[in-house]
Amino acid sequence: MSVTVRVPAKVNVQLAVGAARPDGFHDLANVFLAVGLYDEITVTPADELRITCTGPGADRVPLDTTNLAARAALALAARHGIDPRVHIHIAKDIPVAGGMAGGSADGAGALLACDTLWSLNSPQSELLSLCAELGSDVPFSLLGGAALGVGRGEQLTPLAVGGAFHWVFAVADGGLSTPTVFQEFDRLAAGKAIPPPTPDPALLDALRTGDAAALADTLSNDLQPAALSLRPSLAATLTTGTTAGALAALVSGSGPTTAFLTKDEETATQVATALQSSGTCHTARPTTSPARGATVVGLDRV
Ligand SMILES: C[C@](O)(CO)[C@H](O)COP(=O)(O)OP(=O)(O)OC[C@H]1O[C@@H](n2ccc(N)nc2=O)[C@H](O)[C@@H]1O
Numbered sequence: 001m002s003v004t005v006r007v008p009a010k011v012n013v014q015l016a017v018g019a020a021r022p023d024g025f026h027d028l029a030n031v032f033l034a035v036g037l038y039d040e041i042t043v044t045p046a047d048e049l050r051i052t053c054t055g056p057g058a059d060r061v062p063l064d065t066t067n068l069a070a071r072a073a074l075a076l077a078a079r080h081g082i083d084p085r086v087h088i089h090i091a092k093d094i095p096v097a098g099g100m101a102g103g104s105a106d107g108a109g110a111l112l113a114c115d116t117l118w119s120l121n122s123p124q125s126e127l128l129s130l131c132a133e134l135g136s137d138v139p140f141s142l143l144g145g146a147a148l149g150v151g152r153g154e155q156l157t158p159l160a161v162g163g164a165f166h167w168v169f170a171v172a173d174g175g176l177s178t179p180t181v182f183q184e185f186d187r188l189a190a191g192k193a194i195p196p197p198t199p200d201p202a203l204l205d206a207l208r209t210g211d212a213a214a215l216a217d218t219l220s221n222d223l224q225p226a227a228l229s230l231r232p233s234l235a236a237t238l239t240t241g242t243t244a245g246a247l248a249a250l251v252s253g254s255g256p257t258t259a260f261l262t263k264d265e266e267t268a269t270q271v272a273t274a275l276q277s278s279g280t281c282h283t284a285r286p287t288t289s290p291a292r293g294a295t296v297v298g299l300d301r302v
């Protein structure tokens, strides 16, 4: 038997970052939106715990037990006293180390796939608490849609979204390390007063009403200056997309993927074409949001 789960990427439409905490994390007001780029995780019983990965950037994905998908399978097996020997295959389409929660998606996907394979039927609350142990972004990968994340981003409240938003994601050459971007945030913030992070009511309203122009006016990412400081070339990518007709542009999470919100699908195609031909990114990917969270898409009983 094998089980396949599909998991979306995310963009942070608001990422308000507070001061560094004693445990090394930062308190956040993190408004997550799931977008239609997906990894697919397939789990099959095997003689040993084994990981394979295909797709763009697969050569940069660890195939040992540091992989979040392996850690998820091991954590679920340990919780239930189950033999964790499975083959986990990751069909990657989410940019690796791109600020779109690709590894987190694989962690959430492996958790749901193993839960299904092992017929555990765990309640969602139990899966969400296991996700939070794996990483700050992992609970949202399971949930999908849109949500406000507080604490280090793992404490979620689902948000209503009133319509589809059109995006283009410009994938950069190479990745950025999330801890390094937070460290750069701390360096840039040194000596400044950092207000406690709070969600922007106007942004939550724009999501609720599905108003792309209002969302464009309220997008914000406190990690953007840090990502631009580490990767100055992203400024040219952002300008290319807005010049080509995007309503707004921002760095996705910790970067280096950049996100462009457009008024409709036609403009998204136009912005993607301009970005692709500009040479300021590796690949431009048009897509929509919100997207469903981790979902079982294949159950093969042979
Ligand atoms: C930038 C975001 O993607 C926005 O959604 C997330 O905050 C990062 O979430 P993630 O990749 O799941 O991060 P984790 O695996 O939990 O943490 C990796 C590292 O990022 C930094 N980190 C992460 C989350 C947070 N709220 N504060 C932090 O300072 C810490 O250095 C931490 O050791």
Ligand SMILES: Nc1ncnc2c1ncn2[C@@H]1O[C@H](COP(=O)(O)OP(=O)(O)OP(=O)(O)O)[C@@H](O)[C@H]1O
Binding pocket: 060, 061, 062, 066, 067, 068, 069, 090, 095, 096, 097, 098, 099, 100, 101, 102, 103, 104, 106, 107, 137, 175, 176, 178, 253, 254, 255
């Ligand atoms: N399944 C996985 N897929 C990709 N990277 C993984 C995975 N498991 C562990 N990693 C490690 O995590 C690092 C970050 O990769 P990931 O694709 O999750 O970054 P990201 O999308 O920027 O994360 P986030 O947006 O959650 O901060 C990689 O460089 C890799 O070493």
